[in-house]
Amino acid sequence: MTTTKKITISDVAKHANISKSTVSQYLNERYEYMGAQTKQRIHESIIELGYSPNYLARSLKQKKTFTIGIIVANILHGFSTKVIRAIEDACNEENIHTIVCNTDEDPEKEQKYMEMLQAKQVDGFIVFPAGENAKVYQRMLEQKIPLVFIDRIMPDLKIDTVLMDNERASELAVENFAKHGHEKLAIATPELKPYMTPRLERLSGFKKALQTNNLPVKEDYLISENLDSLQERLQHMFAMEDPPTAILANNDLTLVEMLEFFKKSDIRLPDDISIIGIDDVPFANVYHPGITTIEQPAFKIGKKAAELLFDQINDTASEPEVYRFAPKLFERESVKTLYE
Amino acid sequence: MTTTKKITISDVAKHANISKSTVSQYLNERYEYMGAQTKQRIHESIIELGYSPNYLARSLKQKKTFTIGIIVANILHGFSTKVIRAIEDACNEENIHTIVCNTDEDPEKEQKYMEMLQAKQVDGFIVFPAGENAKVYQRMLEQKIPLVFIDRIMPDLKIDTVLMDNERASELAVENFAKHGHEKLAIATPELKPYMTPRLERLSGFKKALQTNNLPVKEDYLISENLDSLQERLQHMFAMEDPPTAILANNDLTLVEMLEFFKKSDIRLPDDISIIGIDDVPFANVYHPGITTIEQPAFKIGKKAAELLFDQINDTASEPEVYRFAPKLFERESVKTLYE
DNA sequence: CTGTTAGCGCATTCAA
DNA sequence: TTGAATGCGCTAACAG
Numbered sequence: 100m101t102t103t104k105k106i107t108i109s110d111v112a113k114h115a116n117i118s119k120s121t122v123s124q125y126l127n128e129r130y131e132y133m134g135a136q137t138k139q140r141i142h143e144s145i146i147e148l149g150y151s152p153n154y155l156a157r158s159l160k161q162k163k164t165f166t167i168g169i170i171v172a173n174i175l176h177g178f179s180t181k182v183i184r185a186i187e188d189a190c191n192e193e194n195i196h197t198i199v200c201n202t203d204e205d206p207e208k209e210q211k212y213m214e215m216l217q218a219k220q221v222d223g224f225i226v227f228p229a230g231e232n233a234k235v236y237q238r239m240l241e242q243k244i245p246l247v248f249i250d251r252i253m254p255d256l257k258i259d260t261v262l263m264d265n266e267r268a269s270e271l272a273v274e275n276f277a278k279h280g281h282e283k284l285a286i287a288t289p290e291l292k293p294y295m296t297p298r299l300e301r302l303s304g305f306k307k308a309l310q311t312n313n314l315p316v317k318e319d320y321l322i323s324e325n326l327d328s329l330q331e332r333l334q335h336m337f338a339m340e341d342p343p344t345a346i347l348a349n350n351d352l353t354l355v356e357m358l359e360f361f362k363k364s365d366i367r368l369p370d371d372i373s374i375i376g377i378d379d380v381p382f383a384n385v386y387h388p389g390i391t392t393i394e395q396p397a398f399k400i401g402k403k404a405a406e407l408l409f410d411q412i413n414d415t416a417s418e419p420e421v422y423r424f425a426p427k428l429f430e431r432e433s434v435k436t437l438y439e
Numbered sequence: 440m441t442t443t444k445k446i447t448i449s450d451v452a453k454h455a456n457i458s459k460s461t462v463s464q465y466l467n468e469r470y471e472y473m474g475a476q477t478k479q480r481i482h483e484s485i486i487e488l489g490y491s492p493n494y495l496a497r498s499l500k501q502k503k504t505f506t507i508g509i510i511v512a513n514i515l516h517g518f519s520t521k522v523i524r525a526i527e528d529a530c531n532e533e534n535i536h537t538i539v540c541n542t543d544e545d546p547e548k549e550q551k552y553m554e555m556l557q558a559k560q561v562d563g564f565i566v567f568p569a570g571e572n573a574k575v576y577q578r579m580l581e582q583k584i585p586l587v588f589i590d591r592i593m594p595d596l597k598i599d600t601v602l603m604d605n606e607r608a609s610e611l612a613v614e615n616f617a618k619h620g621h622e623k624l625a626i627a628t629p630e631l632k633p634y635m636t637p638r639l640e641r642l643s644g645f646k647k648a649l650q651t652n653n654l655p656v657k658e659d660y661l662i663s664e665n666l667d668s669l670q671e672r673l674q675h676m677f678a679m680e681d682p683p684t685a686i687l688a689n690n691d692l693t694l695v696e697m698l699e700f701f702k703k704s705d706i707r708l709p710d711d712i713s714i715i716g717i718d719d720v721p722f723a724n725v726y727h728p729g730i731t732t733i734e735q736p737a738f739k740i741g742k743k744a745a746e747l748l749f750d751q752i753n754d755t756a757s758e759p760e761v762y763r764f765a766p767k768l769f770e771r772e773s774v775k776t777l778y779e
Numbered sequence: 780c781t782g783t784t785a786g787c788g789c790a791t792t793c794a795a
Numbered sequence: 796t797t798g799a800a801t802g803c804g805c806t807a808a809c810a811g
Contacts, residue, residue, distance in 0.1 A: 107788055118798040123790055132796045154558040155499050156788035159803050164495065166538070166559070174514075174524050184514050187541055196538045196559070198506070201527055218494040219506070219536070351721075358725035381691075382722040385698035447804055458782045463806055472780045496804035499787050 106150045115144040126152055158220065167408060168216035169199040170209055170226035177351060178378060178397055179227065182249060185401025186225060193409060195222070206231040217244065223408045228253055230294025245411035247404045251296045252421060259407040261422040263395045265297050266304025268426035271393055272347045272375045273308035275428060280437030281345040281373060284309065285320035285336065287329060287357060288349035298323075301349050301377060326352055330360040337366065344373060345434065351378035354390070369435035377426070389431030396424040446490045455484040466492055498560065507748060508556035509539040510549055510566040517691060518718060518737055519567065522589060525741025526565060533749060535562070546571040557584065563748045568593055570634025585751035587744045591636040592761060599747045601762040603735045605637050606644030608766040611733055612687045612715045613648035615768060620777030621685040621713060624649065625660035625676065627669060627697060628689035638663075641689050641717060666692055670700040677706065684713060685774065691718035694730070709775035717766070729771030736764040 108126075112119045117137060124133065125141045144150070158164040169186060171179045183199060190197055198221065200212040209229045216224070223245030228236065236256055239246050248260040269286070276284050286305045288298045302323070309316050320343050324332045336342060348354035354376035366372050368388055376383075379394040403422055410416040448466075452459045457477060464473065465481045484490070498504040509526060511519045523539060530537055538561065540552040549569045556564070563585030568576065576596055579586050588600040609626070616624050626645045628638045642663070649656050660683050664672045676682060688694035694716035706712055708728055716723075719734040743762055750756040 105788095108790095109788080119788095120790075120799080121797055124797090127790080134796065137797085151554065152558055153499075153560060153788050154555075155495060155504065155560045156803090157790075159493075159495050159499055159788080159805090160790050162803080164559075174527070175520055180515055180520055184541065187514070187539075191540075194555070196540070196556070198536045198538050199527075200531075200536070201524065214491065215494075215534070216536070218492055219504075220493060220495045355721060355725055358722075362725055362727065380722070381695060381720070382698075382726070385695055385702055386722070387702065387727050445804095448806095449804080459804090460783080460806075461781055464781090467806080474780065477781080493804050496787090497806070499789095499804085500806045502787080 106148045108150075108152070110148055111141065111144050111150050114148055115140045117141070162220070164220050164222055165194060166196045166198060166219070166221050168213070168221045168224045168226075169197050170202060170212055170224060170228075171199060172204050172227055172229065173201050174199060177380075178250075178395055181397035182401035182404070185398040186405045189402050189405035189409075202229050204229050210235050213239070222412050223247075225249060225404050225408055227251060228294070230292070245408055245416075247408045247411070249400060249404050251294055253294070257419045259404075259411070259416075259419045259422070261400050261403045261407065261424070262296065263400065263426050264423040265300035265426075266307065267423075268377050268393050268395075269301045269304035269347065270308040270311075271426060271428045272377070273305060273312055273314070275375060275391065275430065275434060276345045276347075276373065277312045277314065279345075279373065279434050281434075282314055283317070283320070283341070283343040283345065284314060285322065285343035285346040286349060287322040287324070287333065287346060287353050289323070289329075289353060290325045291323050298349060305347060326356055329353065329356045330363075333357065333360045334364070337364065337372075344437065346372060346374055348374065348376040351376065351380050354378070354380060358386075369433050373434040375428075375434060383429065383431060386433075388433050390433045391429065391431045393426045393428045395426060399424050446488045448490075448492070450488055451481065451484050451490050454488055455480045457481070502560070504560050504562055505534060506536045506538060506559070506561050508553070508561045508564045508566075509537050510542060510552055510564060510568075511539060512544050512567055512569065513541050514539060517720075518590075518735055521737035522741035522744070525738040526745045529742050529745035529749075542569050544569050550575050553579070562752050563587075565589060565744050565748055567591065568634070570632070585748055585756075587748045587751070589740060589744050591634055593634070597759045599744075599751070599756075599759045599762070601740050601743045601747065601764070602636065603740065603766050604763040605640035605766075606647065607763075608717050608733050608735075609641045609644035609687065610648040610651075611766060611768045612717070613645060613652055613654070615715060615731065615770065615774060616685045616687075616713065617652045617654065619685075619713065619774050621774075622654055623657070623660070623681070623683040623685070624654060625662065625683035625686040626689060627662040627664070627673065627686060627693050629663070629669075629693060630665045631663050638689060641687075645687060666696055669693065669696045670703075673697065673700045674704070677704065677712075684777065686712060686714055688714065688716040691716065691720050694718070694720060698726075709773050713774040715768075715774060723769065723771060726773075728773050730773045731769065731771045733766045733768045735766060739764050 108122050109119050112122045122141055169183060174180060187197055198216060202209040206229045209232055213235060225247045227249050228251050233253060246258055248258050250262045252260050288302055291298050306316055322332050348357050368374060375391045377393045379392055383390045383392045448462050449459050452462045462481055509523060514520060527537055538556060542549040546569045550572055553575060565587045567589050568591050573593060586598055588598050590602045592600050628642055631638050646656050662672050688697050708714060715731045717733045719732055723730045723732045
C-alpha cells in the first residue's frame with residue numbers, strides 16, 4: 100500500500116518520468132499530440148500510485164466548480180423534493196453537483212447561504228425565493244451570476260423563472276366541479292403573502308374561473324388561513340346556513356388539514372362535500388374515496404430550471420423569461436355528481 | 440459601481456495600504472495583534488471594494504472544504520429526506536454544506552459519486568450504502584476519509600453506522616397485534632437482498648417476536664415480494680382458507696400498495712384485516728381508519744450521523760460502532776380488538 | 780503588530 | 796509532441 104500521503108500530479112509525472120503538464124493534458128483528455136506509450140505510461144502510473152485529481156485546485160485555476168447551489172424553503176415539502184430530484188438528474192448528466200440549503204422561509208438565512216455559496220464559487224443558483232431579498236438578487240444579476248427562480252415570481256427582476264400555471268390549476272378544479280353540477284364552490288389556502296405567487300395565483304385563478312363559468316363568487320367561501328387555525332375556520336364555514344358543496348385545497352398541507360377536519364366532524368366525502376386538491380399526494384389513490392388531485396409538473400419544472408441555468412452558465416442564454424407548465428388533473432372519486 | 444473584475448485579497452491590501460497577510464488575518468478573525476485603525480481601514484476597504492473571499496483558494500490551502508457528501512438511494516423517499524434534513528440542520532450550525540447524490544441503488548453510480556466528491560475534497564461522507572461496494576468503502580477507511588453509514592450495516596467494515604432498532608420495530612407491531620387478540624399475523628416486505636438491513640431485521644424481528652409471544656410462525660404469512668407483484672401475492676394469501684387477521688407493512692411503500700389492494704378487493708379495515716405500518720406516512724391520521732404506524736426516528740438518526748462525522752473530521756472520534764435508535768408506535772384505529 | 784516569502788495542486792502559455 | 800515557467804487566491808510560518 101502507498102503511504103497515507105496525498106498523491107499529486109507531480110508524483111505521477113515523476114513516476115512516469117515526464118512533466119506535469121503532460122499528465123495534466125492526459126487528465127483532460129487532450130490526447131492529440133501525445134505519444135501512445137506516454138499515454139500508456141501515465142495511465143499505469145496513475146493506477147499504480149492510486150492517484151486521484153484534486154478538483155479544488157483545478158477549479159481555482161479554471162474558475163469553474165461544476166457545482167451549483169439550490170436554495171429552497173424546505174426540502175421536506177414534496178414539491179421541492181421532486182423538483183430537486185429533477186435538477187439533480189439533469190446535473191448528473193453534466194457532471195455537476197448540487198449543494199442544497201433550506202431557508203425555512205427566512206430571508207436572512209437565505210442571504211447567508213447565497214453569500215457562502217458564492218464564496219465557494221458555485222457556478223450558479225436555482226432558488227425558490229423567500230421574497231424580501233430583492234437587493235441580493237439584484238446584486239447577483241449585476242455580477243452576472245447565473246440564477247434561475249422556481250415557483251415564485253419577483254416582478255421587478257429580469258430573471259428566468261419557472262413555475263406551474265397556477266391559475267390554470269384552479270380553473271381545472273372549477274371546471275371539474277362545474278361539470279359535476281357544483282355551484283357553491285369554496286377554496287382554502289394558507290395565509291397569503293405578497294411574494295407567494297402560487298397561493299395568490301391559485302386564488303385569483305379560482306375567482307376568474309368562477310366568473311367564466313357563471314358561478315357566484317362568495318367571499319365567505321374564500322378561506323385564507325394559517326394551517327393551525329384552518330380547521331376552526333372550516334368549522335365556521337360549514338356551520339353556515341348555506342355551506343359549499345365543493346372545496347378546493349390549495350396545496351397538499353391544506354388538503355391534509357381539511358381531511359382531518361372532515362374526519363373529526365363526520366362530514367363524509369364525497370356525499371357531504373366534494374373535494375379537489377392541488378399537489379400530488381401519495382395517498383390520493385388509496386383514500387376512501389380516491390382524491391381527485393391536480394398535479395404540479397415538478398419534474399418538468401426542475402428539468403427546465405436546470406436547463407435554463409446551464410444556458411446561463413454556458414453563456415448561451417436568451418432573454419430572461421417566465422416559463423409556465425401546465426397542471427394535470429387526475430380524476431378520482433372525491434367529486435360527487437350532483438345532476439342538478 | 441466597481442468593474443466586473445473579481446476583487447481579490449491583494450486588491451483589498453493595496454487599497455488599505457497594507458499587506459495581504461494582514462488582511463487574511465483580519466478575515467480569519469485573528470485580531471489579536473492588529474491595530475485598531477488597521478482593522479478599521481481593512482473593514483472599510485472591504486465594503487468599499489465589495490470584496491468577498493474565495494473559499495476555494497482557502498480550502499486548497501487549508502485542505503478543508505467545509506463540505507460533506509451525502510450519498511443516498513433516492514431523495515424522494517420520505518425517510519431519506521428527513522434524515523437529510525436533520526443532517527443539513529446539524530451542518531448548518533457548523534457552517535458546513537452538503538452535496539447530496541442519488542444512487543438509485545446503483546453501485547456504479549455510487550462509486551462514481553464518491554470518487555468525484557473525493558476529488559472535490561469533501562471533508563467526509565454520510566452514506567446509505569448500496570451494498571456491493573465494500574472495496575470502495577474499505578479503501579476510504581484506509582485513506583482515513585471520515586465516513587458514516589446510515590440505515591444499512593456492512594458487517595465486515597468497522598464503520599460508524601446509525602439506524603433504527605428494526606427488530607424492535609417489528610416486535611412493537613407484534614405486541615400490539617397480540618394485545619388486541621390477534622394470533623394470525625402476516626408481514627409483507629419488498630424483496631429481500633443481503634445488504635438491506637432494515638427489511639431483513641424487520642422480518643427476523645417479526646419472527647422472533649412471534650415466538651416470544653407464543654404465536655405460530657406460518658411461512659404462508661411471510662410475504663417478501665417486489666412492489667409491482669405484491670398485490671398479486673396478497674391476493675393469494677387472502678384467498679387462502681385461513682387468512683391472517685393482521686398484517687404488518689414493512690415500510691411506507693408496502694403500506695400504500697397494501698391499502699390499494701385492500702381497497703380494490705373490498706377488504707375492510709379494520710374489520711376484515713388489521714394493519715400496522717412501519718414508517719411514518721402523512722395520511723396516517725386522516726385515513727379511514729387512522730393507521731397505526733411505527734415511526735423511524737429519522738431526525739435523531741440524521742443528527743447522530745452528523746455528529747459522528749464531525750467527530751471523525753475533528754479527530755475526536757472513538758471506535759466505530761453501530762448505533763440503534765428506538766422506534767415509536769403511534770396507535771390509531773387500524774388494529775381491531777378481537778377479544779378472543 | 781505587520782510584511783515577506785513560500786507554497787496548496789493544477790492548467791496554461793510559450794519554447795523547445 | 797513535451798517541458799519549464801507562471802499564477803489562480805489564499806494561508807502560514809517566520810522575520811522584522
